[in-house]
Amino acid sequence: MFLPDGSQDQIGKILLKKQHVYQIFNDVAVSRGFKAIETPVIEYADTFTNPHIGMPFQQLLKWFDREGEIEVLRPDWTTAIARALMKLNPKESKWFYQGSVFTQDKDGIESRQAGIEMIRTAPNEGEIETLCFAIDYLSAVDVSDYVIELGHTGIYETIIAPLTLTVEKEAKLRLAMHDKRQDVVKDLTEKNPRVQKQLLDLIDAYGDVSILERYKATYQADETIVTIVNELIQLVNVLKQLGIDKTIVDLGRVKQLPYYSGTMFTGYLTTSGEECFSGGRYDKLYQQFNQSISAIGLAFDVDVLASAVEMDERGRVAILASVDTHVLAELKRRTISGKIVDILYTEPNISDYEQIIDLRNEGTK
Numbered sequence: 513m514f515l516p517d518g519s520q521d522q523i524g525k526i527l528l529k530k531q532h533v534y535q536i537f538n539d540v541a542v543s544r545g546f547k548a549i550e551t552p553v554i555e556y557a558d559t560f561t562n563p564h565i566g567m568p569f570q571q572l573l574k575w576f577d578r579e580g581e582i583e584v585l586r587p588d589w590t591t592a593i594a595r596a597l598m599k600l601n602p603k604e605s606k607w608f609y610q611g612s613v614f615t616q617d618k619d620g621i622e623s624r625q626a627g628i629e630m631i632r633t634a635p636n637e638g639e640i641e642t643l644c645f646a647i648d649y650l651s652a653v654d655v656s657d658y659v660i661e662l663g664h665t666g667i668y669e670t671i672i673a674p675l676t677l678t679v680e681k682e683a684k685l686r687l688a689m690h691d692k693r694q695d696v697v698k699d700l701t702e703k704n705p706r707v708q709k710q711l712l713d714l715i716d717a718y719g720d721v722s723i724l725e726r727y728k729a730t731y732q733a734d735e736t737i738v739t740i741v742n743e744l745i746q747l748v749n750v751l752k753q754l755g756i757d758k759t760i761v762d763l764g765r766v767k768q769l770p771y772y773s774g775t776m777f778t779g780y781l782t783t784s785g786e787e788c789f790s791g792g793r794y795d796k797l798y799q800q801f802n803q804s805i806s807a808i809g810l811a812f813d814v815d816v817l818a819s820a821v822e823m824d825e826r827g828r829v830a831i832l833a834s835v836d837t838h839v840l841a842e843l844k845r846r847t848i849s850g851k852i853v854d855i856l857y858t859e860p861n862i863s864d865y866e867q868i869i870d871l872r873n874e875g876t877k
């Protein structure tokens with residue numbers, strides 16, 4: 513009642529957990545040399561729907577402004593930050609942000625993200641730093657049950673290069689790859705059996721990291737594919753050295769956001785299967801500004817992380833007081849640290865408190 517579908521009030525513990533997740537993110541980002549950035553919540557739709565970005569128009573929350581321009585609530589931080597950095601032209605390359613994004617394709621309209629973007633960082637420097645950040649941050653919020661999945665836009669793009677597909681068919685094929693629909697992929701590629709076979713192989717190329725060596729052996733004649741797979745192997749080794757040995761790969765994974773152009777990574781919570789972060793390289797996004805700037809980043813899903821983190825429960829103390837002893841109770845409250853202290857004029861439920869201090873008659877005797 514009184515709220516649009518998908519909008520939510522937030523209260524209590526889960527809200528505290530979100531703030532905790534944001535706070536730690538802030539600390540980790542600052543200590544790793546990232547600089548804070550915030551873009552406005554309201555932007556022009558074109559920033560996100562222009563052909564370089566290609567976010568679907570129907571996903572956006574939009575309206576007309578007085579001049580007849582279409583404005584939207586920020587649907588994506590990465591795109592907004594690129595726009596802002598082009599305008600501000602700062603010398604720094606490492607940026608972090610936190611706040612909501614609004615789209616109509618998820619259950620809730622508003623979701624909260626905390627993310628980083630690094631510009632002017634080549635493969636695999638940017639990939640390694642971004643993944644190191646993810647591991648560092650997840651350990652700081654005490655989330656340890658997760659797996660990282662690696663993918664790359666380049667293999668699929670290389671394989672489909674010989675096809676001449678209409679934009680519509682290309683979108684269908686991408687969706688079929690995303691859904692791992694072998695039957696649809698077969699139909700769409702029936703005129704090119706070689707590409708068809710390669711795409712069907714690609715759909716199957718997911719699971720543990722041993723797939724990488726096998727895939728490389730099958731495609732050893734293709735230099736582009738071998739280079740990509742070697743980059744991914746390097747990342748797997750880095751992750752291993754950092755104690756992350758459950759990495760998985762999905763070589764057939766197609767980009768969910770149109771701007772990705774290289775490595776993509778997703779973190780999943782093992783307990784719930786939910787996505788807790790995702791990101792990747794997007795070296796072509798800056799082409800819309802006639803700039804050639806490499807970039808990579810990732811965003812954590814704050815709502816998902818908040819539901820996974822545990823926060824220490826602080827004990828509760830009640831100080832019973834009256835109007836006459838309220839100040840005394842306040843002075844007492846200041847001497848108690850590490851606890852939640854309530855000052856009450858009426859007796860509470862005893863089981864809600866680990867200690868009850870009665871100051872109601874203090875000083876009045």
Ligand SMILES: N[C@@H](Cc1c[nH]c[nH+]1)C(=O)O
Pocket residue numbers: 588589590591627628629769790791792793794808809810811
């Ligand atoms: N903006 C992406 C995450 C990302 C940050 N940088 C690159 N990718 C998302 O919302 O999923």
